[in-house]
Amino acid sequence: MAKTILSWLPLLCQLGTLQALSLDSLAGQSSIYYQQPGAELLLQQVEQLSPVSSLKLIVHGFLASRSHSSISPLRNAYAAQGYEHVLVADWSPAANLDYPSSRRAVQRVAVVLAKQLQLFLAKHSVPLDVVHVLGHSLGAHIAGRIGQHFNGSLGRITGLDPALPLFSSHSDDSLQAHAARFVDVIHTDYPVFGDLTPRGSVDFYPNFGHTPQPGCEELDLLTASKLILEAYSCSHNRAVSLYAESIGLPKSFPAIACSWKSIRSSSSCAEKLTDFNLNSTELDDTQLVYMGEQVARSATSYYYLETNAAPPYGQGMRAKFA
Ligand SMILES: *[C@@H]1O[C@H](CO)[C@@H](O)[C@H](O)[C@H]1NC(C)=O
Numbered sequence: 001m002a003k004t005i006l007s008w009l010p011l012l013c014q015l016g017t018l019q020a021l022s023l024d025s026l027a028g029q030s031s032i033y034y035q036q037p038g039a040e041l042l043l044q045q046v047e048q049l050s051p052v053s054s055l056k057l058i059v060h061g062f063l064a065s066r067s068h069s070s071i072s073p074l075r076n077a078y079a080a081q082g083y084e085h086v087l088v089a090d091w092s093p094a095a096n097l098d099y100p101s102s103r104r105a106v107q108r109v110a111v112v113l114a115k116q117l118q119l120f121l122a123k124h125s126v127p128l129d130v131v132h133v134l135g136h137s138l139g140a141h142i143a144g145r146i147g148q149h150f151n152g153s154l155g156r157i158t159g160l161d162p163a164l165p166l167f168s169s170h171s172d173d174s175l176q177a178h179a180a181r182f183v184d185v186i187h188t189d190y191p192v193f194g195d196l197t198p199r200g201s202v203d204f205y206p207n208f209g210h211t212p213q214p215g216c217e218e219l220d221l222l223t224a225s226k227l228i229l230e231a232y233s234c235s236h237n238r239a240v241s242l243y244a245e246s247i248g249l250p251k252s253f254p255a256i257a258c259s260w261k262s263i264r265s266s267s268s269c270a271e272k273l274t275d276f277n278l279n280s281t282e283l284d285d286t287q288l289v290y291m292g293e294q295v296a297r298s299a300t301s302y303y304y305l306e307t308n309a310a311p312p313y314g315q316g317m318r319a320k321f322a
């Protein structure tokens with residue numbers, strides 16, 4: 001028996017190598033596109049650039065692509081608000097495999113994308129601290145690894161429901177708080193495709209970060225019955241919808257500081273929120289922050305908020321303290 005396994009070993013190793021090689025080549029097909037009204041350019045083709053005071057790079061997740069509905073709310077919201085320099089990564093060749101393979105491609109894809117970004121930034125003299133990388137799901141971890149490539153010196157990374165399956169809190173290739181100068185994370189789909197693990201300078205837990213998010217009850221069941229169809233998961237994609245809403249409505253998502261213990265046990269934070277609603281005068285900046293595009297860079301640790309089942313998702317307009 002042992003002998004049989006031994007004689008298979010070289011073949012297994014070879015298969016492993018081939019697999020790694022083909023993952024390398026699929027990851028190597030990743031690219032970044034520069035968005036212009038009604039058109040897009042490969043990053044390498046951009047020759048002239050108006051002065052850059054802010055630059056966004058959006059990274060999609062598993063089973064998606066640059067034009068996928070899971071990230072289009074971000075593209076649309078930035079376009080609607082007149083953001084000038086918006087880049088969208090496309091790693092669809094490596095994102096449309098079986099999940100374990102796509103997950104294994106995270107580091108490879110991140111290096112390919114980071115190198116393209118680095119050349120672009122150098123060519124157009126864009127300072128690192130104006131760069132903001134946003135990633136959804138597996139894309140959140142890729143964003144984190146892009147940040148690592150720049151040794152944490154990019155301005156900001158936003159993780160939108162970082163992928164849970166096959167990641168632990170300390171996976172080397174996972175999004176981590178030191179990936180950029182400021183890292184904000186939104187959790188919406190624990191324990192299905194997203195996790196609760198704090199991964200940012202600040203972590204937001206809408207409705208305790210759990211599945212199903214309000215309004216997703218039936219859609220999530222549908223997704224679950226079809227197993228790993230992450231790209232269509234309502235609660236998993238809700239992190240993107242919430243963030244996209246905040247781009248146009250920066251005060252849509254007031255959130256209150258809550259302890260990690262309360263977040264994890266889904267307790268106490270809601271009562272605190274109610275109290276804050278009633279006692280609107282006693283608020284200070286450390287206890288209340290706005291989740292999303294305009295989040296205060298001073299925000300740190302854990303925040304709780306509640307959201308609506310349909311757009312506008314934010315309750316900021318209703319809450320007295322907004
Ligand atoms: C990150 O740090 C390493 C080791 O110091 C260095 O070789 C590399 O060039 C740095 N990367 C960037 C993008 O600055």
Ligand SMILES: *[C@@H]1O[C@H](CO)[C@@H](O)[C@H](O)[C@H]1NC(C)=O
Pocket residue numbers: 275278279
């Ligand atoms: C305000 O906060 C205090 C102390 O946290 C609490 O006892 C009270 O019920 C809250 N609400 C109002 C309306 O004062």
